[in-house]
Amino acid sequence: VQLRESGPGLVKPSETLSLTCTVSGGSVSSDSSYWTWIRQPPGKGLEWIGYMSYTGSTNSNPSLKTRVTMSVDTSKNQFSLKLISVTAADTAVYYCAREYRNWLDPWGQGTLVTVSS
Amino acid sequence: QSVLTQPPSVSGAPGQRVTISCTGSSSNIGAGYDVHWYQQLPGTAPKLLIYRNNNRPSGVPDRFSGSTSGTSASLAITGLQAEDEADYHCQSFDSSLSGYVFGPGTKVTVL
Numbered sequence: 001v002q003l004r005e006s007g008p009g010l011v012k013p014s015e016t017l018s019l020t021c022t023v024s025g026g027s028v029s030s031d032s033s034y035w036t037w038i039r040q041p042p043g044k045g046l047e048w049i050g051y052m053s054y055t056g057s058t059n060s061n062p063s064l065k066t067r068v069t070m071s072v073d074t075s076k077n078q079f080s081l082k083l084i085s086v087t088a089a090d091t092a093v094y095y096c097a098r099e100y101r102n103w104l105d106p107w108g109q110g111t112l113v114t115v116s117s
Numbered sequence: 118q119s120v121l122t123q124p125p126s127v128s129g130a131p132g133q134r135v136t137i138s139c140t141g142s143s144s145n146i147g148a149g150y151d152v153h154w155y156q157q158l159p160g161t162a163p164k165l166l167i168y169r170n171n172n173r174p175s176g177v178p179d180r181f182s183g184s185t186s187g188t189s190a191s192l193a194i195t196g197l198q199a200e201d202e203a204d205y206h207c208q209s210f211d212s213s214l215s216g217y218v219f220g221p222g223t224k225v226t227v228l
C-alpha cells in the first residue's frame with residue numbers, strides 16, 4: 001500500500017485547507033483500516049488530526065474537531081481533509097497514513113501547507 | 118504540549134546502546150494501550166519502527182527493541198550506527214481524548 005498527499009501548498013488566513021490522499025496498492029474500502037491525518041509544524045512534533053473509515057465513521061482531535069471535516073471517495077480510492085478558518089498556527093507538513101490496529105503504517109511522503117497572505 | 122513526554126535528545130558513540138523514554142499517564146500507556154515507535158530520518162516521513170510495544174516490522178533490524186512498564190515505554194538501540202541518526206516518536210491511544218497521542222520526538226545523534 002502506498003499513500004500520496006496532494007493539495008495547495010499555500011492557503012490564506014481564514015480560508016479552508018483542503019488535502020487529498022490517494023491510496024494505491026490497496027483499497028480504502030478495507031474493513032481493517034482507518035485512514036488518518038497527522039501534521040507536523042516546522043521543527044515540532046507530530047499531532048494526530050483524525051481518522052475515518054470507509055463507512056464514514058470519523059474521530060478527530062478535540063482541539064481541532066470544530067474545524068475538521070474528513071471524507072472518503074471509494075470510487076477514486078481517496079480520502080480527504082478539510083480544515084476551516086486556518087491561521088498561521090496551522091502551517092505544517094500534513095501526512096496521511098493508514099491506521100491498522102492502532103499503529104500507523106504506511107505513511108504518505110507529506111505535503112507542506114503554509115498559511116500566509 | 119504533548120500528552121506523552123520524551124527527552125529532546127540523546128546521543129551515543131557508534132556501537133553504543135542508547136535508550137529513549139516515553140512517559141504517559143493512567144489514561145494512555147498506564148491504561149494498557151499499546152505504544153508504537155516511529156523513526157523519522159531527516160527530511161522524510163515517519164516510518165513504523167516498533168508496533169504493539171515490542172514488535173518489529175519486517176526489515177527493521179533487531180538492534181531496535183521496545184518495552185513498556187507502568188506508565189512508560191522505552192525504545193532501545195543497541196550497536197548504534199551512523200544511519201540511526203533520526204528523530205524517534207512514540208505514539209499511543211488516550212482514553213481521555215478518545216484519540217491518538219504522540220510524544221514530542223527525540224533526536225538521536227551519533228557522535
